[in-house]
Amino acid sequence: MLKKVLVIIIALCALSSLGGVFLAGLNIYTRSTTPQQETTTTSDTSTNSEPADTTHDYSEQENQVSGP
Numbered sequence: 001m002l003k004k005v006l007v008i009i010i011a012l013c014a015l016s017s018l019g020g021v022f023l024a025g026l027n028i029y030t031r032s033t034t035p036q037q038e039t040t041t042t043s044d045t046s047t048n049s050e051p052a053d054t055t056h057d058y059s060e061q062e063n064q065v066s067g068p
Helices: 002-033 040-047 059-066
Strands: none
Touching: none
């Protein structure tokens, strides 16, 4: 009786492993055959060729903070 239970547990584990491999392969297949959608945010950033202004002039702020 114990051997039958052990065989059933091993069979369930083996089938679940094969099921996981099948689902992973199906996922890869559907990703490769589904056309990619273009988003508007990536196309907007790629058309802007000017770099962002990251320089700041803090001299005016320092003068205001120091006071008379």
